[in-house]
Amino acid sequence: xxxxxxxxxxxxxxxxxxxxxxxxxxxxxxxxxxxxxxxxxxxxxxxxxxxxxxxxxxxxxxxxxxxxxxxxxxxxxxxxxxxxxxxxxxxxxxxxxxxxxxxxxxxxxxxxxxxxxxxxxxxxxxxxxxxxxxxxxxxxxxxxxxxxxxxxxxxxxxxxxxxxxxxxxxxxxxxxxxxxxxxxxxxxxxxxxxxxxxxxxxxxxxxxxxxxxxxxxxxxxxxxxxxxxxxxxxxxxxxxxxxxxxxxxxxxxxxxxxxxxxxxxxxxxxxxxxxxxxxxxxxxxxxxxxxxxxxxxxxxxxxxxxxxxxxxxxxxxxxxxxxxxxxxxxxxxxxxxxxxxxxxxxxxxxxxxxxxxxxxxxxxxxxxxxxxxxxxxxxxxxxxxxxxxxxxxxxxxxxxxxxxxxxxxxxxxxxxxxxxxxxxxxxxxxxx
Numbered sequence: 330x331x332x333x334x335x336x337x338x339x340x341x342x343x344x345x346x347x348x349x350x351x352x353x354x355x356x357x358x359x360x361x362x363x364x365x366x367x368x369x370x371x372x373x374x375x376x377x378x379x380x381x382x383x384x385x386x387x388x389x390x391x392x393x394x395x396x397x398x399x400x401x402x403x404x405x406x407x408x409x410x411x412x413x414x415x416x417x418x419x420x421x422x423x424x425x426x427x428x429x430x431x432x433x434x435x436x437x438x439x440x441x442x443x444x445x446x447x448x449x450x451x452x453x454x455x456x457x458x459x460x461x462x463x464x465x466x467x468x469x470x471x472x473x474x475x476x477x478x479x480x481x482x483x484x485x486x487x488x489x490x491x492x493x494x495x496x497x498x499x500x501x502x503x504x505x506x507x508x509x510x511x512x513x514x515x516x517x518x519x520x521x522x523x524x525x526x527x528x529x530x531x532x533x534x535x536x537x538x539x540x541x542x543x544x545x546x547x548x549x550x551x552x553x554x555x556x557x558x559x560x561x562x563x564x565x566x567x568x569x570x571x572x573x574x575x576x577x578x579x580x581x582x583x584x585x586x587x588x589x590x591x592x593x594x595x596x597x598x599x600x601x602x603x604x605x606x607x608x609x610x611x612x613x614x615x616x617x618x619x620x621x622x623x624x625x626x627x628x629x630x631x632x633x634x635x636x637x638x639x640x641x642x643x644x645x646x647x648x649x650x651x652x653x654x655x656x657x658x659x660x661x662x663x664x665x666x667x668x669x670x671x672x673x674x675x676x677x678x679x680x681x682x683x684x685x686x687x688x689x690x691x692x693x694x695x696x697x698x699x700x701x702x703x704x705x706x707x708x709x710x711x712x713x714x715x716x717x718x719x720x721x722x723x724x725x726x727x728x729x730x731x732x733x734x735x736x737x738x739x740x741x742x743x744x745x746x747x748x749x750x751x752x753x754x755x756x757x758x759x760x761x
Contacts, residue, residue, distance in 0.1 A: 330452075331640075332440075339641055344585070348382060348584065355613055356376040356388070361406065362404060363403065364395060365621065372388075374387055385590070388611075390609070390623075393426055396564065397426060400424050401415075404620075405617055406619050407617050414430045414435060416465055416470075428563050429618045433616050437566075438474065439474040441570075441583050442471055442472065442475020442478065443476075443478035443479040444569070445569045446479050448573060448575070449505075449534055449555075449572065450532065450575050453480035455482070455504045455532075457472070457481050457482065457505040458494070458506050458507065459484065459487070459508075460487065460506065461487070461488060461507060462487055467567030468536075468537055472507045472534075481505075488508070488747055491519050492519075495523055499527065506534070507533075509535060509536070509745075510544055510556075511745050512746055513535055514544070514547070514548060515745070517552050530554050533552060535556060536561065536568055539627075539648045539651070539665070540669070542647070543672075545558075548680075557572065558647050564623055565587070565612060566615065579647075585613070586612070587613060589631060590608075590622070591629070592606050592609050593607075594606060594607040602632060602643075604630065605629070606629075607627065608627045608628075608631075608648075609622050610625060611623070626652045628649050628652065629646045629647070629648050632644045649664055649666055656684065656754070658694075663684075663695070665684060665751040668724055668727075676702075677701060677702050678716075679739060682742065683752070694733065695733070696734075698741075700736075700737055701716065701736050701739065716736065717734050
């Protein structure tokens, strides 16, 4: 099933020809943006220097800090009167990063979201419950417009109010759920407690935070659905930059609209296909807020081979973590998703955990709090000690550093109706 078959199945040489044409046009346009004009002058380059896709590496990176430094509208490439919508990121420090969309940008975004939804097998016959937050966050409205463009029925429930979510899920005959994977696990728990039956849910499309394949299987088992990963970020567009298809062999990046690179996050040097590194994206068709070589901080791998579904656009592995969310504990890089995979493979635990990093004397310490399953907790003596030892052993084997494991009873760790907060870093609080 294709939304735009000719574009989605273009031979790679045709994709690259199209990308080069659009890249040249992009560089001309952004050269009028003060930030990029200054960056080009500092590097001694002009739009005329871009004659091949390999010349992309001549161009400067763009970072989240650049967006903050030009807050709120300094990165826009069109007059304010042409901007029909603004969104902003939910940054945890400082001012948010602000992005703007022209009417043409909204049209492009809606089309790419419809394309992504069709990747997962959705059609006009589906009823899609959008449980991402609406407002300045791009998730809710991004999905909303995509579902409408697809011609399916959208239930714009937004985030939170779990009781209402479950009622609508059942009463409206919802067939597809869109939310964060952590909220999907929360909904699955609430659905089980409520004893709700007769739901028609068949597909889940989850994103906005890294999640493991083990968590995917857990969600699929609890909700009785097929779960798909979708990727996006407000600085590039919002959800729909890439999405899994039914083959689930990676997330297709719409290369007729974006150029994706993988770089060494420490040196900035481009890496070849198949090597893990930081994802960098250049927008080719955005009008209001075009971005060159944006450092996403997300860690992944790119694969150029044609997918079993017939699509030829490059595929990215699911994001394993972020360079800026990555924990460094005693010199070792630690991603929460590594620990999540271990916990879900072992079993007898719930998909809720927390990492507590502290400092004892000169050394960092890592403590992993893990919720045990209700069945195991009901029989506290039997199996608890063995489970703790098993988790301890497997995590240490995975990370290569010593950890402390603390088993806690079900529903002890706070739930989230949005992105899950997995890490408590007490080092930033002076050990308090």
